[in-house]
Amino acid sequence: MILIWLIAIPVAGGLAAWLLDKWAPGAPRWTALVAMLLNLLIGLRLLAPAEGPWLVAIDVPWIDAFGIRFHLAIDGLSAVLITLTNGLGMIAVACSWHEIDRRRGFFFFNLLWVLAGIIGVFSALDLFLFYFFWELMMVPMFFLIAIWGHENRIYAAVKFFLFTQIGGLLMLAAIIGLYIVHGRATGIYTFDYNALLGTAMAPPTAMWLMLGFLIAFAVKLPAFPVHSWLPDAHTEAPTAGSVILAGLLLKTGAYGLLRFVIPLFPEAARTFAPFGMLLAVIAILYGALLAFSQTDLKRLVAYTSISHMGFVMLAIFAWNELALQGAVIQIVCHGISTGALFIIVGMLQERLHTRDLRRMGGLWDQMPRMGGMALLFALASLGLPGLGNFVGEFLILIGVYPVHRTLTILAALGLVAASIYSLWIVQQAFHGRARETRHRLTDLTGREGTILGALVLAIVWLGLYPQPVFTLTRPVLDRMLQTARSAPATPLKITLAPAATARAAGPVEGDWHADR
């Protein structure tokens, strides 16, 4: 039942917020905050080690004629991501406290429904249901950008919608394809994830179906070269929208790759892996270079997301325990650190009415506390040890190294590029002298300090003691590694530069590429 609650509370809370708007102007945000707090508290109960593969599950028939079931279940990985969703959801509500001044009820309705959709995505185990939630989170997001966004919001919203929708349709086609292939082979027509695992199919079929899923998730991630919706969407969205986009929506792409693409199509994914890793490395470097060239601070932060999510994609296609654990931590920490940077941009925009770095400068004089926060999250973004992002990036790189040396070294150059753009943010916005006269600016208020302080605690904790997350996700990743490895191995047709030669210590457990 707990899973139903997790989705029902934001859905109901959203409706209530919308209805209560007429009653009192302050009601929607309090309703939303309480709903998300409730969800967070309920969700915390999921963070316990489990006996079986799934922590909790609910499985009832939905549309029997097509074998569609209402099947929700979560394991450690989903639990971590759902906690992240609830936490960032609460933060998103809190940071919209004053920013949203029109149609508040409808705003919080959309916000909470996106969150409900995301929680659904992280817990659906029926592919049809998964697609349903996938679409559910898209529409309210479209409204968030199109109604409460900035100058160029319609363009950005339509672009976001078209990109993700095209990806979504390809995925729908692939889901139906898989359904039919499985049905023909076994006589059982079902959308159930566990049943579809290990479906035998001809390699070309598998490749096409995998590409259908892959493109949908790659757009969401976003991977190079289908990333270009993201800077526009991030820049134009209201702060809460950007936080949810960067912190959560992108993660559904990574989750999809982890949960569906590789377990369902291990062989096809392995064939594709060298390309996937190459695209990931391009994204790391290309995103970092573009970030450095931006003058709109929000756009800059948006491009850093492309770079950071490149690390996640690199790890997923490397497919070994170190890299995957790194990817999980990177997913969580990127959500926190980039979310925080977007929140800071939002605070700056509220005060300065601009996002243009060329018009900032010298802000430390008046706002040292905000400057300190921005510095800390910029450092997280460049991978400073002691903060969570470092753990993620280091584990990813050390895991990818035995799989592909050259790509690892190129990806490591991303660390240098990250320090260039991260320190550039601090320099342009907070250091130097003010480039134009401005009014007195107030430093962080209590509400703002609380929001950022909570995120600081989270990122430091994950940097110094990430072990609880590893403990929680380890069984899940182990199982996934087993599934993919037990698939019959076919020789690779496509390879880039040769991978590392045989290791002195022999193949590490879960080394997907060990047979090369």
Add this chain to the structure above:
Amino acid sequence: MQSFWLIPALPLAGFLILALGGGRLSRGAAAVVGVGSVGLSAVLTFWAVFAFLAARPEQGAFTQNVWQWIAVADLTPAIAFHVDALTLTMMGVITGVGFFIHLYSVGYMAGETGYARFFAYMNLFVSAMLILVMADNLLLLYLGWEGVGLCSYLLIGFWYRDPANGYAARKAFVVTRAGDTAMAIGLFLLFDRLGTLHIQELMQRAVDTWPAASAMPTIAALLLLGGAVGKSAQLPLQTWLPDAMAGPTPVSALIHAATMVTAGVYLIARTHVLFELAPAALTAVAAIGALTLLLAGFSALCQTDIKRVLAYSTISQIGYMFLALGVGAWSAAIFHLVTHAFFKALLFLGAGAVIHALDGEQELSRMGGLRRELPLTFLTFLAGAASLAALPLITAGFYSKDMIIWEAYAAARGSLIWWFAALGGALLTVVYTFRMFFRVFEGPLQTRVHHAPGVSMTLPLVVLAVLSLTAGFVEMPRTLGGVHLFSTFMAGALPMVQLDPAREGHEWFFQVLSAGLVLLALLVSWRLFRRPIAHRAAGADSPLKAALQRWWLAGWGFDWLYDRLFVRPYIFLARINRNDVIDSGIDQIARGAQTLYRTASATQTGRLRTYAASMALGAALVIALAVWS
């Protein structure tokens, strides 16, 4: 020994107090927290040294496991400390010299805004540096390594209002990060091949797994060397250090002279087992050291800014340490690291006192005649300069540098080439040191003295001056009685140098020769620089000499080269692709669709004739196609 963790934790606590409550603390309270935390840490460190000497732990080290940081697959680094003789020496330097520099800062920074912020960053630095030297695994070492880099960035850019300081800070961070990335790749390689990052375990496995002089240890050692040259400002990554002088002078003394820049030396000494498996990498270390010490020495000779003289001098002296490491003279390298920390910190603090007295003046040409105005600074600076120049017998710098010069020749891996480089560098050192010294303290008064240093500034000067003169007596060559306290202490952590028996007998000859040449060089610089510049014929320099001076002043043009090789291409690439060529491509699809729809909707005119005409045309086309095919 269950309280080692307190030694880095105290300055960290100081940082947290100052960072979170800095705005509300009074200046006095901020100073007490900032100086006190490092002071307590120093007391604990010296207590730990005594405990170490008393207990003589097995395997030469105390260890302490604080908590498990990460445990994924075989990667299980902990927050854990490994304290042996090498670590204790470094800790003594960091907390001892660090304490006096903190104390000095109380007076030096008294008039500055951001007082608490300054001490917060300094405390964070001390903590990170302690973690670096105490770490029992390379990942924790890397945490400290990046942490000190961060503090270096923060403190170089401490006066953030001037964009030039910000540029210098970012340059320091990015250049060292390039080296750090090489080091990180080295960690990937070591872990991939040997399956651990625990330093002692790693060294053991390296010896067990790899034959000497094979490719893998060489590559791994070279990658670690990449990190070391970045942090220690050696060729080819030395360019950031002269610009780092933009920070407050106590920062230059602590971070860019005494401690952080010697982290590369520490790293190589710490992983000496690996380097000994890779003779080619060791030769590279020696060559980098020899070349750096000479190039930086020439640059120091031409600088006009007192802090930049000291900066190039630091690069040059660390070159000596690298040279010593490269010939396997491990404890000589660490010995010079220690004495250098004393006398170079002293020189920076002395320079700070001068700059402070002259209200921020750093140009040598605007100084002069300060001997009578600042007598205490004069005397202590003289002690530091003598030690840097290695004046025989009476200075600490003599004993450590002489040990390196001698072992560069006499060690089994030594050679005459290394000896020549080291001796040449020593002569250069004398000349540029006393050029600076005479410019500052001799000749007529150029700039009026505004304020004399207070007690918090003079006390550290006196203490460091005493150390700069006497710290060398713990290790004296055979020819002078043979005291080996330092190398005996080090022997628990680092192997003794292997001397070539055939060369061992010439020691006294080489020593007399180099001591004589040093005195000669002193005489030369006295002749050349005692009189102020104006008294020499102006404009008499030949064009060649002037060009050479400009070239050396600019640090051999490395900045110019890197600007064109890396900085400009990167900025160019970023600029031309600001609007993301991929996005423009995708926008073309959208624009194509729009054009198509406009064309199509243009046909909907609502006029019957157009429709009729197009229908007829279409019908004709269809019929024509049918007939042809």
